[in-house]
Amino acid sequence: MATKKNSELLDFAALVNDQEKDFKMVQILNEKGEIVDKDHVPDLTDDQLIELMSKMVWARVLDQRSTALNRQGRLGFYAPTAGHEASQMASVYAMDKADFVLPRYRDVPELIQQGLPLYKAFLWSRGHVEGNNYPEDLHALPPQIIIGAQYVQAAGVALGLKKKKAENVVFAYTGDGGTSQGDFYEGMNFAGHFKAPALFIIENNEFAISVPRSAQSAAKTLAQKAVAAGIPGVQVDGMDPLAVYEVMREARNWAIAGNGPVLIETMTYRYGPHTLSGDDPKRYRSAELDELWHQRDPLNRFRTYLEGKGLWTQEKEDALIEQYKAEIKEAINQADKVEKQTVTSFLKNTYEVQPQNIVSQIETYSKKESN
Amino acid sequence: MAKKTMIQAITAALGQAIEQDDKVLIFGEDVGKNGGVFRATEGLQEKYGEDKVFDTPLAESGIGGLSIGLALEGFRPVPEIQFFGFIFETMDSIGGQMSRMRYKMDGTRQMPITIRAPFGGGVHTPEMHSDNFEGLIAQFPGMRVVIPSNPYDAKGLLLASIHSNDPVMFLEHMKLYRSFREEVPDEAYEVPLDKAGISREGKDITIVTYGAMVRESLKAADNLAKENIDAEIIDLRTIAPLDMATILASVKKTGRVVVVQEAQKMGGVGNTVVSEISQEAILSLEAPIGFVAAPDTPFPFGEAEGIWLPNANDVEAKVKEIMSY
Numbered sequence A: 001m002a003t004k005k006n007s008e009l010l011d012f013a014a015l016v017n018d019q020e021k022d023f024k025m026v027q028i029l030n031e032k033g034e035i036v037d038k039d040h041v042p043d044l045t046d047d048q049l050i051e052l053m054s055k056m057v058w059a060r061v062l063d064q065r066s067t068a069l070n071r072q073g074r075l076g077f078y079a080p081t082a083g084h085e086a087s088q089m090a091s092v093y094a095m096d097k098a099d100f101v102l103p104r105y106r107d108v109p110e111l112i113q114q115g116l117p118l119y120k121a122f123l124w125s126r127g128h129v130e131g132n133n134y135p136e137d138l139h140a141l142p143p144q145i146i147i148g149a150q151y152v153q154a155a156g157v158a159l160g161l162k163k164k165k166a167e168n169v170v171f172a173y174t175g176d177g178g179t180s181q182g183d184f185y186e187g188m189n190f191a192g193h194f195k196a197p198a199l200f201i202i203e204n205n206e207f208a209i210s211v212p213r214s215a216q217s218a219a220k221t222l223a224q225k226a227v228a229a230g231i232p233g234v235q236v237d238g239m240d241p242l243a244v245y246e247v248m249r250e251a252r253n254w255a256i257a258g259n260g261p262v263l264i265e266t267m268t269y270r271y272g273p274h275t276l277s278g279d280d281p282k283r284y285r286s287a288e289l290d291e292l293w294h295q296r297d298p299l300n301r302f303r304t305y306l307e308g309k310g311l312w313t314q315e316k317e318d319a320l321i322e323q324y325k326a327e328i329k330e331a332i333n334q335a336d337k338v339e340k341q342t343v344t345s346f347l348k349n350t351y352e353v354q355p356q357n358i359v360s361q362i363e364t365y366s367k368k369e370s371n
Numbered sequence B: 001m002a003k004k005t006m007i008q009a010i011t012a013a014l015g016q017a018i019e020q021d022d023k024v025l026i027f028g029e030d031v032g033k034n035g036g037v038f039r040a041t042e043g044l045q046e047k048y049g050e051d052k053v054f055d056t057p058l059a060e061s062g063i064g065g066l067s068i069g070l071a072l073e074g075f076r077p078v079p080e081i082q083f084f085g086f087i088f089e090t091m092d093s094i095g096g097q098m099s100r101m102r103y104k105m106d107g108t109r110q111m112p113i114t115i116r117a118p119f120g121g122g123v124h125t126p127e128m129h130s131d132n133f134e135g136l137i138a139q140f141p142g143m144r145v146v147i148p149s150n151p152y153d154a155k156g157l158l159l160a161s162i163h164s165n166d167p168v169m170f171l172e173h174m175k176l177y178r179s180f181r182e183e184v185p186d187e188a189y190e191v192p193l194d195k196a197g198i199s200r201e202g203k204d205i206t207i208v209t210y211g212a213m214v215r216e217s218l219k220a221a222d223n224l225a226k227e228n229i230d231a232e233i234i235d236l237r238t239i240a241p242l243d244m245a246t247i248l249a250s251v252k253k254t255g256r257v258v259v260v261q262e263a264q265k266m267g268g269v270g271n272t273v274v275s276e277i278s279q280e281a282i283l284s285l286e287a288p289i290g291f292v293a294a295p296d297t298p299f300p301f302g303e304a305e306g307i308w309l310p311n312a313n314d315v316e317a318k319v320k321e322i323m324s325y
């Protein structure tokens, strides 16, 4: 008979406990607008701080106007962004113009900042092909609808940049729900293996439509998923523009230096519904949780900080808001003037060289569309 | 008996399926507390508990694999794929695994899985939400592909699908979810799989169609009747495998046929119908077979759906062309 061992070989509870201990949230500016890590305040000039705040104000105005335009029937599909301003605008602020953006449907503001004309962003929302007619120097794909697809593509774009010896990186965005897709892991793992310069950004806004973050994975943080791919993972306060900027800047340098990708989880919140196509957040989250996150608002804390430095006033902000509203109005009017799209033109763009079926259908549809 | 929309009929069928069989499990993205993005599972978690109706993490491949595993353990999974356009994420589970399990294991295992997914044009979604990919699934021997065109059939076909021990892809056309109501019995009933329905009897020409195009064809038939053309409409209901017996009987009666599908012309279900008719009934035909389908581009940008999607006018014109041949 085998003798009974004194102890088990493995302590499984110990193996799983505290896995998240190396992924403490990075914060520089707290919710009261106070610097909590003065050694790592990013090296930004006053003008740059003002510029970053202005972009966040712009993103908030764009969200408010887009929501209103959707309700008036002047926009189509829209995924609200309010709450994400620090996560989105401070990450863009760390980008070079030639860095490549692989956005999800909620990352339209980043695309516009990188050069997508606003009226084209509106056309995309309406379901018009010209919304995807990107200028040559816009290094980006349109907002990804298939959750996770952008992550695997990111590995390819990043490897391409590396092979071309470009000093650029990929910024690929997903939400917390997106981290459950197999593609999420495959993308990180490939980029890690090839040491390809990609920043995999998870905007953890607590919910994937109605499903809370805790129901996506037993992992305590999403940043720790980096461990499985052998790459660095960082969790950052996504309502803190200074922390987001600094993390992105340093991660970008790390990637460009040939060290491979970084996974960055930004802790944020979606104030509005998932999209404006019938989602009702009251079905799945509490007013208390909403309130908790509103207290962490990125604009409020950055405003307080800048006001303390004498760099920001309400009048300045009001003037910017008026300016942005006027720009949005102009862009939506421009979108209205774009010619209707045709099935004939879709047919022409389906293949490089037109096969027989397409040739005959072009004939049919050009007749139909000239009536 | 009460008047129900198609989505209400589906919700009712799902609830009854759980009541009939405690092995039935309903799961997917947002199907729990949220009741699904279209509210197809509205109230089911509350009524039957999280053990029976639950959310999964966001991963279609995971949902497909989970279904296969649960089926092996004797459960009857009814997963939802939030939109049919996300089916590629779990294509291996369907085409590479569940569809061939019975065959591969010499009949010793079965896969009583019913995958529900909304699809179909006319509702201005972003890309990859509306595409008519049913033809792809129809190519997997072992899979049944079911597409109801009305609330009554939706309930009966869904119950028959869930009761079936074969895997079923059950596709729900979004345009039909709430566009009309009809009488739907309160009790559980089945509409048989693999059996086409006759939506309208007629003697002059046969229109073979399915899904939302049944409504368009009915509209066309009303107009045609004013010009003394009496069209018979066959609603495939199960698009794979096909009920050719019903189709051929009708074609032999009328001698003329128009096949109508919302999907692009290439590949697809309509071509199989045309091919079978050519093989089995060509001598009964008095005119070439007509075909109405969408053009061979990917599903169009929302604003251009109006011209891209086939409609009643297209059906009417094609029928007249075939009648005057």
Ligand SMILES: Cc1ncc(C[n+]2csc(CCOP(=O)(O)OP(=O)(O)O)c2C)c(N)n1
Pocket (backbone or CB within 6 Å): A106, A145, A146, A147, A148, A174, A175, A176, A177, A178, A179, A203, A205, A207, A208, A209, A270, A274, B029, B058, B060, B082, B086, B089
């Ligand atoms: C492959 C795929 N599956 C499902 C969906 C439907 N869907 C759209 S958004 C969404 C939730 C995404 O949540 P998350 O990744 O957290 O990002 P968020 O929307 O919160 O920004 C789901 C399930 C989709 N678009 N693609």
